[in-house]
Amino acid sequence: xxxxxxxxxxxxxxxxxxxxxxxxxxxxxxxxxxxxxxxxxxxxxxxxxxxxxxxxxxxxxxx
Amino acid sequence: xxxxxxxxxxxxxxxxxxxxxxxxxxxxxxxxxxxxxxxxxxxxxxxxxxxxxxxxxxxxxxxxxxxxxxxxxxxxxxxxxxxxxxxxxxxxxxxxxxxxxxxxxxxxxxxxxxxxxxxxxxxxxxxxxxxxxxxxxxxxxxxxxxxxxxxxxxxxxxxxxxxxxxxxxxxxxxxxxxxxxxxxxxxxxxxxxxxxxxxxxxxxxxxxxxxxxxxxxxxxxxxxxxxxxxxxxxxxxxxxxxxxxxxxxxxxxxxxxxxxxxxxxxxxxxxxxxxxxxxxxxxxxxxxxxxxxxxxxxxxxxxxxxxxxxxxxxxxxxxxxxxxxxxxxxxxxxxxxxxxxxxxxxxxxxxxxxxxxxxxxxxxxxxxxxxxxxxxxxxxxxxxxxxxxxxxxxxxxxxxxxxxxxxxxxxxxxxxxxxxxxxxxxxxxxxxxxxxxxxxxxxxxxxxxxxxxxxxxxxxxxxxxxxxxxxxxxxxxxxxxxxxxxxxxxxxxxxxxxxxxxxxxxxxxxxxxxxxxxxxxxxxxxxxxxxxxxxxxxxxxxxxxxxxxxxxxxxxxxxxxxxxxxxxxxxxxxxxxxxxxxxxxxxxxxxxxxxxxxxxxxxxxxxxxxxxxxxxxxxxxxxxxxxxxxxxxxxxxxxxxxxxxxxxxxxxxxxxxxxxxxxxxxxxxxxxxxxxxxxxxxxxxxxxxxxxxxxxxxxxxxxxxxxxxxxxxxxxxxxxxxxxxxxxxxxxxxxxxxxxxxxxxxxxxxxxxxxxxxxxxxxxxxxxxxxxxxxxxxxx
Numbered sequence: 033x034x035x036x037x038x039x040x041x042x043x044x045x046x047x048x049x050x051x052x053x054x055x056x057x058x059x060x061x062x063x064x065x066x067x068x069x070x071x072x073x074x075x076x077x078x079x080x081x082x083x084x085x086x087x088x089x090x091x092x093x094x095x
Numbered sequence: 096x097x098x099x100x101x102x103x104x105x106x107x108x109x110x111x112x113x114x115x116x117x118x119x120x121x122x123x124x125x126x127x128x129x130x131x132x133x134x135x136x137x138x139x140x141x142x143x144x145x146x147x148x149x150x151x152x153x154x155x156x157x158x159x160x161x162x163x164x165x166x167x168x169x170x171x172x173x174x175x176x177x178x179x180x181x182x183x184x185x186x187x188x189x190x191x192x193x194x195x196x197x198x199x200x201x202x203x204x205x206x207x208x209x210x211x212x213x214x215x216x217x218x219x220x221x222x223x224x225x226x227x228x229x230x231x232x233x234x235x236x237x238x239x240x241x242x243x244x245x246x247x248x249x250x251x252x253x254x255x256x257x258x259x260x261x262x263x264x265x266x267x268x269x270x271x272x273x274x275x276x277x278x279x280x281x282x283x284x285x286x287x288x289x290x291x292x293x294x295x296x297x298x299x300x301x302x303x304x305x306x307x308x309x310x311x312x313x314x315x316x317x318x319x320x321x322x323x324x325x326x327x328x329x330x331x332x333x334x335x336x337x338x339x340x341x342x343x344x345x346x347x348x349x350x351x352x353x354x355x356x357x358x359x360x361x362x363x364x365x366x367x368x369x370x371x372x373x374x375x376x377x378x379x380x381x382x383x384x385x386x387x388x389x390x391x392x393x394x395x396x397x398x399x400x401x402x403x404x405x406x407x408x409x410x411x412x413x414x415x416x417x418x419x420x421x422x423x424x425x426x427x428x429x430x431x432x433x434x435x436x437x438x439x440x441x442x443x444x445x446x447x448x449x450x451x452x453x454x455x456x457x458x459x460x461x462x463x464x465x466x467x468x469x470x471x472x473x474x475x476x477x478x479x480x481x482x483x484x485x486x487x488x489x490x491x492x493x494x495x496x497x498x499x500x501x502x503x504x505x506x507x508x509x510x511x512x513x514x515x516x517x518x519x520x521x522x523x524x525x526x527x528x529x530x531x532x533x534x535x536x537x538x539x540x541x542x543x544x545x546x547x548x549x550x551x552x553x554x555x556x557x558x559x560x561x562x563x564x565x566x567x568x569x570x571x572x573x574x575x576x577x578x579x580x581x582x583x584x585x586x587x588x589x590x591x592x593x594x595x596x597x598x599x600x601x602x603x604x605x606x607x608x609x610x611x612x613x614x615x616x617x618x619x620x621x622x623x624x625x626x627x628x629x630x631x632x633x634x635x636x637x638x639x640x641x642x643x644x645x646x647x648x649x650x651x652x653x654x655x656x657x658x659x660x661x662x663x664x665x666x667x668x669x670x671x672x673x674x675x676x677x678x679x680x681x682x683x684x685x686x687x688x689x690x691x692x693x694x695x696x697x698x699x700x701x702x703x704x705x706x707x708x709x710x711x712x713x714x715x716x717x718x719x720x721x722x723x724x725x726x727x728x729x730x731x732x733x734x735x736x737x738x739x740x741x742x743x744x745x746x747x748x749x750x751x752x753x754x755x756x757x758x759x760x761x762x763x764x765x766x767x768x769x770x771x772x773x774x775x776x777x778x779x780x781x782x783x784x785x786x787x788x789x790x791x792x793x794x795x796x797x798x799x800x801x802x803x804x805x806x807x808x809x810x811x812x813x814x815x816x817x818x819x820x821x822x823x824x825x826x827x828x829x830x831x832x833x834x835x836x837x838x839x840x841x842x843x844x845x846x847x848x849x850x851x852x853x854x855x856x857x858x859x860x861x862x863x864x865x866x867x868x869x870x871x872x873x874x875x
Contacts, residue, residue: 033289040296044269051265058257068207071184075139 100137101125102148102234120151124233131229133192140185149180149234160223162407163239171201172218174227178210179236179787186235193229200226212237256370259308263363266304267356273297274356278849287349294346294353301355305339308362311369325511326504333515334544335362341541344534352538357545357851364859368554371561394426395419397470408460411476419469421628424461428480429471431456436467437664439629441594443481443771444723448680449630461771465628466653466664485747488775501578502823503556518543521842543841545851547834554859555826558866563819566870571787571802572812579798582782583813584820585763589711590754590776592768593722593732596786597704599804600769602630602680602696604637611684611692619684619694622647622657630680631655631662633696659687679728698728700736707806708736714813717762721750723772750776767809769793784809815869822869826862833858 057063097106097114101121106114116122128134142148164172178190187205190212194203199220205212216226227237273293277285309332316328335358342353396404397416408426411417419425421436437449440462449465452458458471459481475481518540525536564574574580591597604616611619620638623631625647635641648656654663661668661684668683668691679698683691708718720741722729729743742753754776757764766773766780769789777783777796785797794800801808837854840846846854 043272044300047265047269051261054261055258058254058261063254063257065206065208068184068187068205071187071207074184075188 099148101128102150103142104148104150118150120234124149124151127229127232128189128193131193131196133189136185136189139188141183143182149182149186151232151234160227160237160239162405164218164223166218167215170217171215172223173213173215174223175240176212176214176227177238177240178205178212179238180234181207181210189233190230190235193233194226197221197226197229211240253370253373256311256366256373259311260363260366260370262304263308263359263366266300266308267360267363270297270301270356270359274852277353281847281849291346291349294342294350294355297353297355298343298346301359302339302343304359305335305362308359308366309335312362312365324504325508327511330511330514330544330547331361331365334358334541337541338545341538345538348534350534352847354541354545354851357855360852361545361855364554364856368557368561371557408476411473413473413476415473417471417473419464419471421464421466421468424463425458426460427473428457428459428475429473431458431469431471433470434467436469437465439463439465441600441770446594446724448725448728463629465630485771485774488747488751491775501556502581506827514544514547517547517838517842524842525844539841539844542844542846542851543838546837546841546846546854554862555830555866556823558863559819559822559826559869562866562869563815567799567812567815570808570811572808573800573802574798575800576798579782580816580819581823582763582798583765583816586716586765586782586813588717588719588757588762589765589767589809590719590721590757590780591738592766592770592773592776593720593724593729594698595769595788596767596773597720597732597736597806598698598700600698600788602633603699604634605679605695605697606637609694611694615684615692616694617641618660618686619662619682622655622660622662622684623682625649626655630682630696633680634682634694654682661685697731700732701804701806703805703807705736707810708738710810711813714810716765716813719757721745721753721776723747723750723770745772747772747775751779754779765809765813767806768797784812818869822866826865829861829865830858833861 062069098104099106099117099121100115101124102117104117106117113122116125128136160174164174166172181187181190184207187207190205191203194200194214197216199218200214200216202215203212214226231237273296277290277293279285280290312328312335313332315326316332319326319329338354338358342355342358345351345353394406394408394411395418396406396411397418398404403418411427416432417427417429425438431452431454433454435453436451438452438458439449440446440459443459443461452469457474458464458469461481521543522536522540525531525539526533529536531539560574560577560580563580567574594600616634616638620635620641621644623634624641624643626632626649644657646657650656650663650667653667654661656662662682665681665683668685670683670691670693680696682694682696684694685691711718718738718740720729720733720736720738722732722741722743723745724743726743729741733739733741742749745753750773754764754766758781763781766777766783767785768774768777768783769786770793773785774793774796777785777793782799783797784799784801785793787794787800787802789797789800799812801812833854837846840850
């Protein structure tokens with residue numbers, strides 16, 4: 033019984049933390065663009081490259 | 096055949112841009128992307144064959160973005176744009192990177208879900224047109240929109256739903272934790288004090304969550320009751336309120352059964368359905384609404400002192416003097432005071448042959464000035480333009496359609512009273528005819544409400560709709576209204592507009608029995624390549640990659656001159672108008688010492704138009720053609736596509752009249768159209784579709800919007816809708832069948848919270864998995 037009395041608040045507060053985290057994420061706009069977020073990780077967003085671009089190559093045939 | 100390194104479309108034999116590109120535009124775009132060091136785009140992208148290839152479009156009228164720039168308080172200018180032509184995530188990366196490398200750009204962020212782009216830059220370092228030029232050069236179309244006019248309402252509601260869903264999920268999970276222990280201890284291994292404690296904790300978690308999550312349902316139920324109607328939300332609200340109220344009472348009196356878990360998990364399931372539904376529809380709506388495409392062309396106002404000023408159409412006043420360059424869309428209603436030109440009115444009237452205008456002629460917003468510069472005095476703006484009049488007509492027609500009642504609400508009209516009646520009968524029976532205490536009888540009655548509770552029923556329709564609209568979205572068909580699919584399934588007549596719907600909507604050279612030789616065509620095309628006139632562009636399109644003639648002189652309102660050779664209209668070259676066979680625009684080429692050679696153009700039917708019409712007929716649908724164009728042209732297209740029923744020269748009002756006539760004869764009509772003249776008819780029809788090339792008013796009026804250059808989506812949409820409506824019916828049968836078993840059990844008082852919970856979730860799962868069948872499999 034003692035164990036239960038301790039475990040119940042622990043379980044509930046853990047759940048509440050999860051809920052709070054979700055609501056915060058929602059408020060900060062993290063659910064506005066689900067498709068974009070899923071794909072953005074695949075691309076590098078770096079700063080503009082130095083002035084001299086890479087030496088030119090022939091375009092790949094039928095890219 | 097090899098494909099273009101930039102746009103991925105096939106390279107024609109006559110390409111002037113070398114073996115790797117289909118046209119010079121693509122070559123330029125490729126060089127630009129490589130020059131910026133962004134060429135890894137080509138390895139990473141995946142081309143969506145259903146969409147327009149990423150080709151820089153020289154035919155698009157120039158949009159002056161400067162008129163739509165908003166200056167922020169932080170000293171940055173910003174522009175909100177809708178991006179068209181996006182294929183995959185690599186496009187997002189390319190657009191953002193291209194913009195980020197422009198001087199002065201502080202931020203460029205694109206939302207992939209809504210396809211909206213926000214650009215911010217420092218105004219002293221760059222201007223709007225220059226910032227956006229590279230993105231357009233690569234082939235994307237950018238359409239400005241006004242974020243202030245975008246309704247925040249939908250977005251806020253969606254967020255509220257998501258929040259409620261999270262709260263319900265949290266509460267349902269935790270309450271279930273206690274419920275399972277109570278069920279497990281039901282045999283007697285749990286002492287009443289522990290059970291009571293668990294009930295209290297459940298109440299503590301569930302009650303605030305229920306109050307919070309019930310609001311969307313309660314609000315809708317109240318609105319329905321106020322209007323003396325009932326909808327699905329009435330039994331939901333009643334069941335949840337009664338169940339939680341009764342459970343609370345039970346808890347306070349140390350009772351055996353509490354239904355907190357049932358009440359909150361019911362809300363959780365329903366909120367999932369609601370959220371998915373609103374998301375699927377919100378996406379379609381956001382893609383279609385609030386574009387400024389007609390208003391996008393800024394108006395050049397000529398001031399009294401001779402200076403010129405660019406103004407957005409809404410700031411133009413009656414009586415102002417306005418200049419319209421050739422190739423520009425006219426943004427206001429006006430009377431021409433100077434200049435000579437031809438005007439393409441196909442958007443307003445559906446007519447494909449350009450109309451000649453001179454001083455004194457009236458022109459309307461939305462038409463396209465073709466050949467010469469025009470000077471005109473504004474006669475109407477805003478509410479008073481022909482455009483607004485058509486919009487008003489459309490709004491009136493739309494009110495009629497709002498009367499359509501969704502299938503789910505029709506079912507609940509008889510379902511809700513039956514359920515409530517059964518609950519009442521159960522309660523009265525146990526109180527009056529047995530020795531049961533009234534509390535226990537009420538509990539039995541509530542269990543009737545809970546198990547019949549329209550969980551499966553309320554999910555039956557939305558789940559099918561979500562799956563169907565997801566499937567259609569992947570095919571480039573946007574479903575805007577929640578009941579469109581039900582309406583689409585019952586259609587028995589399809590009415591098409593001609594210009595821009597059945598046909599491509601732009602002139603193409605007629606090659607059959609032509610009076611010209613190949614040599615004439617080469618000469619004409621090379622001269623025409625110097626001009627932006629749509630008919631001239633059509634002749635260039637007929638022979639892509641032709642060498643551009645140098646030193647071509649454009650004679651406003653007349654044509655083109657290259658040395659002694661002239662290319663232009665009938666009047667300019669002095670050809671007598673015999674009036675025969677004029678079903679489309681034409682051009683004449685006159686070489687010195689030779690009689691003029693005639694090039695005729697026609698607006699060809701879309702590639703798959705004939706097949707689609709034949710398929711529709713095989714599906715048992717009547718096909719009809721209503722056009723604003725002249726009779727000869729319409730007759731020709733109708734003959735080509737084998738459409739027996741057609742009418743020409745229809746005004747918007749006449750189109751509406753014909754639709755009313757059909758409706759009165761008991762037909763359910765699907766209207767497919769794109770022009771402004773179709774907008775009222777689109778709003779009036781039982782259900783309507785528009786290609787995404789349509790003007791924004793029509794897109795607002797239509798229930799469905801389809802992308803791409805083909806008509807196939809009309810069939811796809813009809814098939815998905817029919818399959819969907821079968822699934823909805825199956826789901827209703829499943830839901831009712833389940834109720835046939837559970838209602839008697841509940842009325843006999845045999846349903847405990849455990850059984851209620853199991854029965855409710857299984858029925859929901861069955862209904863959802865049935866709906867998911869629509870996502871798989873081919874439609875043939």
